Amino acid sequence: MFRNLLRSLARSAAARSTLLVLGLLLVALPFLGCGAEHSEEGAGWHCPMHPTYTSDKPGDCPICGMKLVPIPKAESAAPKAEAGPGERRVLFYRSPMDPTVTSPVPAKDTMGMEYVPVYADEVSRPASSVPGLATVSVNASGIQLAGVRTAVAAREHLASSTRTVGLVLPDERLVRHVHTKIAGWVEKLHVNFTGQLVRRGQPVLAIYSPELLASQEEYLRARQSAARFASSNIPEVREGGEELAASSRRRLELFDVPQSFLETIERTGKAQRTVTLVAPASGFVSTKEVLEGMEVQPGMELFTLTDLSHVWVEAEFYENEARLLRVGQRADVHLPYEAGHVMPAEVTFIYPTLSAESRTLKVRLELGNLDGHLKPGMFVDVTADLVAADGIAVPEDAVIDTGLRQVVFVELEPGTFEPRDVQVGLRGAGRVVILSGVGEGERVATRANFLLDSESKLRAALQAAQAPASPAGAIAPMPPPNSGQQH
DSSP: OHHHHHHHHHHHHHHHHHHHHHHHHHHHHHHHHHHHHHHHHTTOEEOSSOTTOEESSOOBOTTTOOBOEEOOOOSOSSOOSSOOTTOOOEEEEEOSSOTTOEESSOOBOTTOOBOEEEEHHHHOSOBOSSTTOBOEEOOHHHHHHHTOEEEEOEEEEEOOEEEEEEEEEEOGGGEEEEEOSSOEEEEEESOOSTTOEEOTTOEEEEEEOHHHHHHHHHHHHHHHHHHHHTTOSOHHHHHHHHHHHHHHHHHHHHTTOOHHHHHHHHHHOSOOSEEEEEOSSOEEEEEEOOOTTOEEOTTOEEEEEEOOSEEEEEEEEEHHHHTTOOTTOEEEEEETTEEEEEEEEEEEEEEEEEOTTTOEEEEEEEEEOTTOOOOTTOEEEEEEEOOOEEEEEEEGGGOEEOSSOEEEEEEEETTEEEEEEEEEEEEETTEEEEEESOOTTOEEEEESHHHHHHHHHHHHHHHHHHTTOOTTOOOOOOOOTTOOOOO
16 A cells, blocks of 8 residues: 555656646747747848838838738858858859849849859959950859850861852943944934844944035046046156045045945945945944934944943952952852852952942952843852961851950860950851961860850959959948838
């Protein structure tokens, strides 16, 4: 019995101890909860729709009327001073929209966007030689994700060709004008329309000219006198008659009458009422300014004949291309609507002046056109080989041309790219010669380099923001812009 009594007392003591502990916990629980809540809400309150409005106590947003919510306390109120092995040290935080706006602690901008951390290794690299750009480091996964590719700058013999549009023109040396040197009236017109093909020596028109008729009669009388004086015993008389006849004949020849016309006069001994003018060269009638019955005067343009068996093609090239062309080099002329039909041509003249409007230089090409395939006024495609060049060449995609300068990104080591200003030369076949800025054997970025360019500009802006730091290296970022009104 005594043993059972002791066992009951022990049970009662343990129960009382347990109840005592539970009571203490219930009493302390509200205080623990308040402390936790205060720790969570110690950062204040803000509007969930307008994060820039903050308050030190609960309430309503004066902008939209929504209840203010506690601002979660940041895990770290300031950037880590030291980083463990393998960790990146955060220097400060910057606005994603403006790299010059910074904060020493995580914050949001006026649009509610989280600030981006800036690490020490991003601003500690040496400055680039290209203003506004900085050296970029990308890890292997980033390179693979962005699709960055590289190529080796190698010395090559680069030949290039250029293509432009040309205009077919008649050869100015084969254009002839038909005039008359006598006054008269057109009795008969043998060429009746523009575009008619005329052969050399073919009759074009017949003219009645009183002046020519008088000259013919004068010549006939001079011939008769010369025949009478030929039997004279006085040499001066005989020679005078011959000279008079020759002078009269020479006058008719100066009227550009055909030789057959003079032979007819001499054979028949009669003056011809009209004279027929013949074509001085073969060609097409490009202009016709005369009609039957029209009065004509010396110097008046009657017809224009254009020989199209040989034509010109005038093509315009840009300044950087025209300087590589040479007189005498070959070019190919293509008709846009006839694939595979190539006509060889030769560069015969490079114009000495540049077009101020198009900034191009005209180049003349010549080629045969016996089949009449090319017509003046037609547009043709012209392909010309440019002078070849030897030099260090890279893929054309590696060069970022801003209009004011050309930049390439050279891989210093795997994942690290340095921007460099370069001077480019001849381009062709997807390659470009680098005159300066890249050495033989160096690797350059060829794909996704525009992403490197954007990142490089951002890093340069961050480095510029760090430039006015104190000598001790302390960072003095701007205060966060989300410190709104306080109640």
